[in-house]
Amino acid sequence: xxxxxxNLVNALQWGSFYALIALGYSMVYSILMLFNFAHGDIFMxxxxxxxxxxxxxxxxxxxxxLPMPHWLILVLTILVSxxxxxxxxxxxxxxxxxxxxxxxxxxxxxxxxxxGIILETGNLILLGARRVSFPSLIETATYDVGxxxxxxxxxxxxxxxxxxxxxxxQFVRRTKWGMAMRAMAFDSVVVPLMGVPLNTMAxxxxxxxxxxxxxAGILFGVxxxxxxxYMGIVFGWKAFVAAILGGRGSILGATLAGxxxxxxxxxxAMVFPSTLRDLIAYSIILLILTFRPHGFxxxxxxARLRL
Amino acid sequence: MxxxxxxxxxxxxxxxxxxxGWLFGALLAVTLERLxxxxxxxxxxxxxxxxxxxxxxxxxxxxxxxxxxxxxxLVYGLPMGFATRAxxxxxxxxxxxxLRLPITVTTFVYIVFLYVIFHVWAEVNDYRAxxxxxxxxxxxxxxxxxxxxxxxxxxxxxxxGFMALGAYCASVFSLGLFVDTRFFGTALLxxxxxxxxxxxxxxxxxxxxxxxxxxxxxPSFRTRGDYLAIISLAFLFIVKSLIENLEYVRGPxxxxxxxxxxxxxxxxxxxxxxxxxxxxxxxxxxxxxxxxVRDNEMAAxxxxxxxxRTKMVAFLFAAFWAGIAGGLFAHVLRYVNPxxxxxxxxxxxxxxxxxxGLNSVYGSIVGAVSISLLGEALRPLEIFKWxxxxxxxxxxxxxxxxxxxxxKDVDVTALFRPRTGPDEEV
Numbered sequence: 214x215x216x217x218x219x220n221l222v223n224a225l226q227w228g229s230f231y232a233l234i235a236l237g238y239s240m241v242y243s244i245l246m247l248f249n250f251a252h253g254d255i256f257m258x259x260x261x262x263x264x265x266x267x268x269x270x271x272x273x274x275x276x277x278x279l280p281m282p283h284w285l286i287l288v289l290t291i292l293v294s295x296x297x298x299x300x301x302x303x304x305x306x307x308x309x310x311x312x313x314x315x316x317x318x319x320x321x322x323x324x325x326x327x328x329g330i331i332l333e334t335g336n337l338i339l340l341g342a343r344r345v346s347f348p349s350l351i352e353t354a355t356y357d358v359g360x361x362x363x364x365x366x367x368x369x370x371x372x373x374x375x376x377x378x379x380x381x382x383q384f385v386r387r388t389k390w391g392m393a394m395r396a397m398a399f400d401s402v403v404v405p406l407m408g409v410p411l412n413t414m415a416x417x418x419x420x421x422x423x424x425x426x427x428x429a430g431i432l433f434g435v436x437x438x439x440x441x442x443y444m445g446i447v448f449g450w451k452a453f454v455a456a457i458l459g460g461r462g463s464i465l466g467a468t469l470a471g472x473x474x475x476x477x478x479x480x481x482a483m484v485f486p487s488t489l490r491d492l493i494a495y496s497i498i499l500l501i502l503t504f505r506p507h508g509f510x511x512x513x514x515x516a517r518l519r520l
Numbered sequence: 521m522x523x524x525x526x527x528x529x530x531x532x533x534x535x536x537x538x539x540x541g542w543l544f545g546a547l548l549a550v551t552l553e554r555l556x557x558x559x560x561x562x563x564x565x566x567x568x569x570x571x572x573x574x575x576x577x578x579x580x581x582x583x584x585x586x587x588x589x590x591x592x593x594l595v596y597g598l599p600m601g602f603a604t605r606a607x608x609x610x611x612x613x614x615x616x617x618x619l620r621l622p623i624t625v626t627t628f629v630y631i632v633f634l635y636v637i638f639h640v641w642a643e644v645n646d647y648r649a650x651x652x653x654x655x656x657x658x659x660x661x662x663x664x665x666x667x668x669x670x671x672x673x674x675x676x677x678x679x680x681g682f683m684a685l686g687a688y689c690a691s692v693f694s695l696g697l698f699v700d701t702r703f704f705g706t707a708l709l710x711x712x713x714x715x716x717x718x719x720x721x722x723x724x725x726x727x728x729x730x731x732x733x734x735x736x737x738x739p740s741f742r743t744r745g746d747y748l749a750i751i752s753l754a755f756l757f758i759v760k761s762l763i764e765n766l767e768y769v770r771g772p773x774x775x776x777x778x779x780x781x782x783x784x785x786x787x788x789x790x791x792x793x794x795x796x797x798x799x800x801x802x803x804x805x806x807x808x809x810x811x812x813v814r815d816n817e818m819a820a821x822x823x824x825x826x827x828x829r830t831k832m833v834a835f836l837f838a839a840f841w842a843g844i845a846g847g848l849f850a851h852v853l854r855y856v857n858p859x860x861x862x863x864x865x866x867x868x869x870x871x872x873x874x875x876x877g878l879n880s881v882y883g884s885i886v887g888a889v890s891i892s893l894l895g896e897a898l899r900p901l902e903i904f905k906w907x908x909x910x911x912x913x914x915x916x917x918x919x920x921x922x923x924x925x926x927x928k929d930v931d932v933t934a935l936f937r938p939r940t941g942p943d944e945e946v
Contacts, residue, residue: 248746309914316921318745319675323874324917326867327910334906446863450753457750492761495754499735502751506743 215360220483221476226367226436228475229374232468233429234452235459236381237302237422239467242456243398244418247318250325251305252426253449254332257442258301259427260347260434261336263294267348267431287350291373291431295424302423303416310419311412329445336442344441347434370432377428378468381421385464390417454498458508466510474498536939537604540618541611543633545600550640553595557644564590571647575897612938619936627932635788642784649784651896653852656791657845658888662872663798663881664841669870670878670926671802672834673814674744677866678736678752679842681759684861685732686725686843687850688763691775693721694851698779703770711779718781722790722847729843730836732759737835741828744817756866763858774857775850782851790848794841799881799930801837810834811879871913877923881930887923 234256241249249255267290273279274286281289309324354365385391396404397414405411433448434440455474459466474494481493502508537545553560557569565587570577573596574588604611618626642649661683668676696704698714709717732755739751764772801807809830812820821827850856868891876887891909898905916924 242746312918313921316917317878319669319878320874320917320921322675323870324914326870327913327917330867330910331907334903334910337903338907450757450863454750454754457746488765489761491757492765495757495761499739499751499754499758502743502747502754503739506739506747508747 216483218361220479222361222363222367224476224479225371225472226475227479228472229371230429230433230448230471231452231455231474232378232471233374233425233432234448235455235467235471236378236464237426238453238456239459239464240381240394240418240422241415243463244394244401244414245310246401247310247321248325248453248456249302249305249310249419249422250322250449250453251309251329251332252325252422253445253447253452254329255298255301255305255423255445256426256430256433256448256452257336257440257445258332258430259294259298259423260430260440260444261340261345262297262301262427263290263431263434264345264347264440266290266293266297267350271348271350283350283352287435290350291428294427294431298427298430299420299424302419302426305423306416306419310415314411329449333442333445340442342442344439347438347440349438350435366435370436373428373432377425378464381425382464384421394418454495458498458501460508460510463508463510466508470509533605534601536608536612538611538615538938539630539936540615540633541604541607542600543630543637544607544611545604546637547633547640548603549596549599550637552599554640554643557595560594561591564594566591569644571645572651572893572896575893576899578897579900615936615938619933619938623932626936630936631792635785638788639784650852651892653782653784653787654849655889655892656787657849657852658869658872658892659885660791660794660841660845660848661869662876662888663794663884664838664845665869665873666876666878666880666884667798667802667810667834667838667841669873670880670883671807671810671814672831674740675746675749676736676752676838677749678733678755678759679838679869680861680865681752681756682729682732682839682842683846683849683865684759684763684858685729686722686846687856687861688725688769688775688846689728689843690721690725690847691778691850691856692769693724694718694779694781695775695777699777701777714779715781715786718786718851722844725847726840726843729846730840733835733839737832740831740835756861760858760861772858774855774859776855778851778854778856780851780854782848787848787852790844794844795881795885795930798837798841802881803929806830806833871909874923875913875916877926877928880923880926880928882928883923883925886925 234252237252237255238248241247241252267286270281270286270289274281305325305328309328310321313321313324351365351369356363356365385394393404393409393414394417396407397409397411401411429448433444451474452471455470456467458473459468459470477494477497478490482490485493553569561567561569566577566584570588570591574585574592577588578585618629621629638652642652661679664682665676665679668674668679692704694714694717695701697709697717698707698711700706736748736752736755740748743751763769769775802810809820809825809827812823812825813827813830817827872887872891873884874887875891876885877883894909894912895905898908901908920926
């Protein structure tokens with residue numbers, strides 16, 4: 214039981230990364246009916262930007278110019294990197310997706326994939342092949358709750374990711390921009406005719422998705438402080454799977470499916486040898502999609518699907 | 521956009537050259553290179569015969585670019601230019617005469633001709649032979665993916681998985697039966713028999729890949745688009761992970777020491793068979809049904825197209841050829857490991873399909889050849905290669921979203937016919 218609970222805690226942490234990244238996929242999908250295949254690499258870029266920002270802030274704090282506690286540095290890092298990374302997302306949209314608005318969907322998928330490769334390679338060229346280690350911003354404090362080991366980092370990661378998903382949910386439900394997004398997701402042909410600017414909305418969703426990916430990247434750096442240029446591939450594709458599993462364009466679905474994917478992977482690794490993790494996790498996904506082809510919260514396949 | 525007038529008049533001189541004339545010219549050029557290539561290369565100041573039309577040394581030693589250009593002009597440009605121009609009349613007569621034969625015989629003659637050119641060209645050094653073989657395999661692989669992504673209009677990500685199945689099945693077959701290995705034991709059959717049994721190994725690989733395709737084909741009845749993309753992606757990860765965990769095929773270390781059976785004629789013959797059968801497939805009724813399913817599944821269903829059967833056949837067929845390509849790939853490199861068939865390989869083959877053109881046999885050939893050659897040419901740039909190729913592909917996608925040569929199948933009669941002049945319809 215203790216082992217189970219311990220794994221549950223680990224799975225929550227692992228799932229938070231997937232959930233945050235999957236949200237980005239889902240957001241873009243709901244507006245453009247396209248997946249942003251560079252998203253995994255935006256996660257990577259976000260982590261690196263976070264690395265740069267935190268190193269800069271630490272330097273600033275230590276030089277005595279602007280003394281601040283480490284928790285404040287972490288908060289600032291997350292906020293500043295989210296802001297900076299959202300521009301990366303907007304650039305990706307401008308370069309890779311906007312010129313292809315009326316092209317076949319697959320072409321946009323290809324540009325996304327290629328931008329992803331460019332981001333990876335660009336990073337490799339700029340920073341070299343060595344891995345960088347994320348500075349440790351907060352001291353790890355360990356709490357023992359009835360045998361289950363909790364750390365303040367784990368609590369913070371799960372907390373921040375839930376907070377961000379909730380904030381996004383509120384944004385989409387409560388604000389005017391959110392309403393425009395929902396309308397666009399409902400009908401992306403008529404709503405632009407009603408005066409909602411499609412390009413602005415697309416850029417906005419890319420920005421929000423990228424900001425969330427950056428947050429995920431920094432949280433990942435806090436938990437596993439080793440960054441390498443190809444870290445986005447595995448996470449990106451898995452979060453993409455989670456986004457589909459949750460149902461396209463569903464925020465709740467993406468969050469839940471992200472956590473579900475985390476649970477599946479952790480618990481598979483608990484029972485079976487960890488090399489079988491991907492095999493079993495993907496087999497489960499294959500089964501789910503075979504019997505429920507439109508995910509948990511998605512709408513069934515309809516003639517509306519632009520192909 | 522019409523080309524400038526001078527260029528057009530320049531080109532018009534060659535517009536009456538039929539395919540056979542070009543083949544003669546190419547044969548002349550490669551024979552010339554075979555005979556005097558070495559001394560000629562030395563004469564223009566090159567250390568050795570440039571392997572890929574000078575593409576390979578362009579970035580390694582940029583100072584030699586004029587020399588390489590001169591060499592290519594002397595060996596390929598001028599002989600081909602003059603020979604084709606001079607032989608217009610006899611070549612056209614020959615083309616017309618060949619067309620009067622049964623079309624199978626004509627095609628056979630052309631294919632033998634093409635093979636001879638390849639053979640002479642590739643004999644110059646081993647690097648050429650290897651690049652040629654890998655390019656031919658890439659053509660098979662691209663073409664088989666185009667059946668799904670182009671003709672059927674699904675976004676399938678599973679093709680490297682099919683290739684892996686074919687590669688491993690064929691490798692296990694040939695290593696287990698014909699080679700003494702530590703992991704499969706002693707050879708059961710004499711190795712001399714090997715080359716004759718090699719097609720069986722490849723066919724088994726293709727069949728296994730087709731069987732694997734059932735996993736993707738069955739869900740495709742109920743779902744399309746993104747969900748199918750995920751299912752196929754999950755399939756790719758499952759296959760890769762399965763092979764990594766199978767100790768029987770040595771897991772992530774991979775299999776090595778495959779017998780050297782995949783020589784140039786073998787690969788060439790299989791490629792021709794692949795192009796022939798896929799071209800026939802996509803121009804047949806079922807190919808048209810495939811397009812109908814892509815454009816509107818419901819309407820196709822109403823027009824008595826059996827959509828399930830069509831999808832099933834297309835998936836199995838495409839996977840079969842991907843499996844064959846995998847078997848050949850394993851025997852050309854004589855080493856195979858699960859890491860080869862990952863996302864990187866997927867990105868590469870998708871690049872070939874979308875660069876060349878969707879729904880197009882010519883497009884797949886062009887895409888596979890150009891991306892392969894580009895990859896070889898940019899090799900000295902190392903990591904920057906992975907900036908240039910994606911950028912190029914993005915530009916192609918932006919300006920020609922369906923690829924360079926989309927919607928074009930091979931029509932052999934049109935290809936082989938004599939040419940009359942610049943004004944004819946192509």
